Amino acid sequence: MNNFTYQKVSNPNDALNKISKNNAANFIAGGTNLIDLWKYNLAHPKTLVDINGLNDYKIIKEDEHGGLFLGALATNSDTAYHKLVEERYPLLSKAILAGASAQIRNSASNGGNLLQRTRCYYFYDASSPCNKRNPGSGCPAKNGLNRIHAILGTSEDCIAVFPSDMCIALAALEAVVHVKSPDGEREIEFSNFHRLPGDTPELDNNLKVNELITGISLPSEGFAENYSYLKLRDRNSYAFALVSVATGMVLENNKITKIRIALGGIAHKPWRVVAAEEFLVDKSPTEENFASAANMILKGAKGFGKNDFKIELSKRAIVRNCIMALHPESQRPGAQPSL
Ligand code: SF4
Numbered sequence: 336m337n338n339f340t341y342q343k344v345s346n347p348n349d350a351l352n353k354i355s356k357n358n359a360a361n362f363i364a365g366g367t368n369l370i371d372l373w374k375y376n377l378a379h380p381k382t383l384v385d386i387n388g389l390n391d392y393k394i395i396k397e398d399e400h401g402g403l404f405l406g407a408l409a410t411n412s413d414t415a416y417h418k419l420v421e422e423r424y425p426l427l428s429k430a431i432l433a434g435a436s437a438q439i440r441n442s443a444s445n446g447g448n449l450l451q452r453t454r455c456y457y458f459y460d461a462s463s464p465c466n467k468r469n470p471g472s473g474c475p476a477k478n479g480l481n482r483i484h485a486i487l488g489t490s491e492d493c494i495a496v497f498p499s500d501m502c503i504a505l506a507a508l509e510a511v512v513h514v515k516s517p518d519g520e521r522e523i524e525f526s527n528f529h530r531l532p533g534d535t536p537e538l539d540n541n542l543k544v545n546e547l548i549t550g551i552s553l554p555s556e557g558f559a560e561n562y563s564y565l566k567l568r569d570r571n572s573y574a575f576a577l578v579s580v581a582t583g584m585v586l587e588n589n590k591i592t593k594i595r596i597a598l599g600g601i602a603h604k605p606w607r608v609v610a611a612e613e614f615l616v617d618k619s620p621t622e623e624n625f626a627s628a629a630n631m632i633l634k635g636a637k638g639f640g641k642n643d644f645k646i647e648l649s650k651r652a653i654v655r656n657c658i659m660a661l662h663p664e665s666q667r668p669g670a671q672p673s674l
Pocket residue numbers: 453455456457458464465466467468473474475476477492493494495536
């Protein structure tokens with residue numbers, strides 16, 4: 336029996352006070368990952384601080400910079416189906432709807448999506464060693480079952496991947512994460528929010544103790560004309576990505592003026608290579624150019640046996656997804672890509 340106390344809060348300072356005075360306290364919003372972790376005996380909160388009463392953080396609204404602010408407590412479903420997200424950031428809608436199930440998306444919050452933990456089999460098996468769960472105990476995935484594991488940004492200590500779909504689109508959109516703590520507020524660029532494992536794989540991100548995610552800002556450029564999200568997985572529903580790609584681009588006179596390519600399922604954080612995006616600027620959107628960029632993005636990739644296939648799969652997924660971004664009608668429900 337794991338006894339715990341449950342407290343509801345209705346203002347952020349109250350929420351932060353309750354957490355900062357109690358090391359064994361957790362915020363809970365949708366709870367879709369925390370309850371899993373708890374059931375698997377991987378999380379042991381003594382106090383749950385329910386933040387669902389912080390109504391200001393449920394809002395989705397245009398901001399003063401021409402972008403969009405997504406409240407941290409807006410659900411994934413409310414975000415994906417919000418009129419402004421569908422119209423201005425369809426890449427984000429598409430990525431969110433590729434994740435989990437309708438029931439989970441109806442409960443999961445935007446802030447929680449950023450904080451979900453890896454689905455490494457060994458991490459979820461409390462009887463297994465795992466450096467992420469129990470630092471210094473080892474990483475059985477390196478020589479074990481690693482079909483779903485990382486090929487880029489790995490370390491001696493951990494080869495886990497970050498499982499989100501939503502965050503891959505947020506990386507391509509260059510979102511900014513807003514956080515609040517008893518010391519004040521700060522903003523974190525999306526590329527700096529999640530971490531590579533290094534020798535501290537127990538840390539998934541750069542959020543500090545006592546910080547609360549309040550929202551996510553999207554810049555004005557939403558790539559609404561040319562975008563695509565491609566998710567490759569073992570079954571076509573309710574499965575995590577083996578490889579996913581989010582592409583947004585801006586074209587002028589059949590030349591690329593701006594492009595963002597982010598990959599999921601292959602690293603401990605959403606993966607972008609800025610040099611590959613810069614390489615494509617002022618170039619024609621051809622298969623050959625996308626293939627050159629894909630080679631740049633996968634430079635240094637390394638498999639661990641059962642996931643070697645991800646290197647070639649990622650390259651092909653990048654090329655395919657960039658071509659699909661030229662045909663955004665391929666992203667509509669039921670549409671067949673006209674490639
Ligand atoms: Fe643990 Fe990371 Fe190794 Fe998985 S890959 S067993 S999460 S240390």
